[in-house]
Amino acid sequence: MSSTVGTARPADGAPAAATPAAQVAAPQTAASRLAAVRAQLAAQHLDGFIVPRADEHLGEYVPPSAERLAWLTGFTGSAGLAAVLPDRAAVFTDGRYVLQLAAQTDPALWERAHITETPPPTWLARHAAPGARIGYDPLLLSEEALGRYIEAGLEMVPTEANPLDAAWTDRPAPPTAPATTQPLEHAGRSAAEKRAEIAALLREAKQDAAVLSDPASIAWLLNIRGADVPFTPFALGFALVHADGATDLFMDPVKLPAETRAWIGNGVGIEPRAALAPALAKLGGQRVRVDPAGSPVWFAQQLRAAGATVVAGPDPCLLPKACKNPVEQQGARAAHARDATALCRFLRWLEEVGPTGQESELSAADKLLTLRAALPLFRGESFPAISGAGEHGAIIHYRVDAASNRAIKPDEVYLIDSGAQFADGTTDVTRTVWTGPGAPPPALRERVTRVLQGHIAIATLVFPQGVAGAHLDAFARRALWQIGLDYDHGTGHGVGSYLSVHEGPVSLSRLARPVPIAAGMILSNEPGYYLPDAYGIRLENLLLVQPATLPDASKPFLRFETLTLAPFDRRLIDVALLAPAERAWLDAYHARVLAEVGPNLDGATAAWLRSACAPLA
Secondary structure, X not given: OOOOOOOOOXXXXXOOXXXXXXXXXXXXXXXXXXXXXXXXXXXXXXXXXXXXXXXXXXXXXXXXXXXXXXXXXXXXXXXXXXXXXXXXXXXXXXXXXXXXHHHHXXXXXXXXXXXXXXXXXXXXXXXXXXXXXXEEOOOOOEHHHHHHHHHOOOEEEEOOOOHHHHHOOOOOOOOOOOOEEOOHHHHOOOHHHHHHHHHHHHHHOOOOEEEXXXXXXXXXXXXXXXXXXXXXXXXXXXXXXXOOOOEEEEOOHHHOOHHHHHHHOOOEEEEOHHHHHHHHHOOOOOEEEEOOOOOEHHHHHHHXXXXXXXXXXXXXXXXXXXXXXXXXXXHHHHXXXXXXXXXXXXXXXXXXXXXXXXXXXXXXXXXXXXXXXXXXXXXXXXXXXXXXXXXXXXXXXXXXXXXXXXXXOOOOEEEEEEOEXXXXXXXXXXXXXXXXXXXXXXXXXXXXXXXXXXXXXXXXXXXXXXXXXXXXXXXXXXXHHOOOOOOOOOOEEEOXXXXXXXXXXXXXXXXXXXXXXOOOOEEEEOOEEEEOOOEEEEOEEEEEEEEEOOOOOOOOEEEEEEOOOOOOOHHXXXXXXXXXXXXXXXXXXXXXXXXXXXXXXXXXXXXXHHHHOOOOO
8 A cells, every 4th residue: 555654744734735627716516526526536546535524633523624524515414424436426424414414415416325334445345446546535534444444455545635625726724723721720630740640651551652633632631722623622733742741742833822832831842733744753663652543544654654663552641531630520510500500591481482483493592502601611612502393303413504494383392402611611411392382292201201211220320340331321222122212323422621522432332432431531311212304302411420339349339420400391201101219310300400500590590490390290
């Protein structure tokens, strides 16, 4: 396989120089864009190309300059990939986005596929000509992902310049937002202490250095934040951490004002992005850790060419970052308590306006954002609010816009999944409500209640240390499975501390990596059920993993502390289906919501909350 080792790449997603074929007016249609990319492939002697929904950091949220998949296909979901051949093309996504994929892509141009049912390597192996040269951008694909294409028998060719960048003539400039400081009152530990911890991990593993390509790891390690991507406070860059604690940060200098440089302090060298390849070339003879799943394969290719030994291993910051320290844990509690006041005000407002039919998905999302924006330490949404009425709630990651927006009608299901970024924590909460004024149908109440039973099953679990997320996922599905129902997404994901709302390395999913759950992690608990063209149900709280005190335990056990504080819609609960222990949990949870949130509300909202949190009859 040919390599691009030694070649320089543009800084932080900057557009590559266009080839002569691209010196024309920017494509204006989906068909012309696809044709322009195919012309670029022919110019580079490639028979195909894969287009991940990723930037150089392989993250969920990417800057506009890296939205290649959306530019090419029209699909704007946060997970997906396109494969382009000379005579056919396909776009893939997971169960959260299959309906959105169908709505946003042209079937005359794109075959649409479920990414696990029809993996892209399988599709390419089936449809590419024998001996086809399939191109890939080595900065947009991990080594682990690349391996799946090679195992499928495909000849994979790394490109020096991404063909899409040459065809994308009106590509936005890369972001240059300034990096800011995350003070110790929120971070809890100094950057020097964290660097020493990571250095000790490297020495213990007999490794000389580690590549950090995840901006969340850099943010955590150096106690900095940024605004380079939507909804997540990242300052995009790369870093090398060495076994002596020294760290090299590669970031556009314009993003590092004097205050931030001073905060980063001694022991951290700051270089422009262009210095990254030469720095890797100097690591010949050293053992360097690269995350095979989380880092672009470009790093391993560069290091091997320099004579370094690439050691496959997870990003060394992943686990320490996920296990929140006591200051971060208290910040999460404070952020959720603050967020709860906005949630309760919103739910009261929604109960009043729902039966009128005068509000819409957009106006409801705007109302909640306005309430949150008035809260202390608010920094923005943690993701675009999923505000789905009726059939739109069945689109798991539905994003309302002016074209899709519709009224919230009387007597239907409304799903609102939203979150906030606060300086001391990140929130994510989903509630499913009945708009009224009539009573919800019994079949709907049964399904909501079974989703609630799954939620309670996770919230009340006590489990031995060493258990992974995949072991817990089935508990949330049991009540649905009993009547032949299920949902096509994981039950929970990790959440950062004023960082990403989706944080590894642990998730509650059948597909999760076998990473043990550990004390200090924050995970979501969000079982659901979706009836296409009718409604969606999801009930989500965030949970903090805590040690469990069990007098007879022969080994350490863990439990969950619920952080989110907002009532569930009692109109949608079939009390007769709940076991006594489930009723007791729900009553206790509502009593806690009332006690902790009620005193912070105005009189009318507090009165509404007392009714919403009344014990089950």
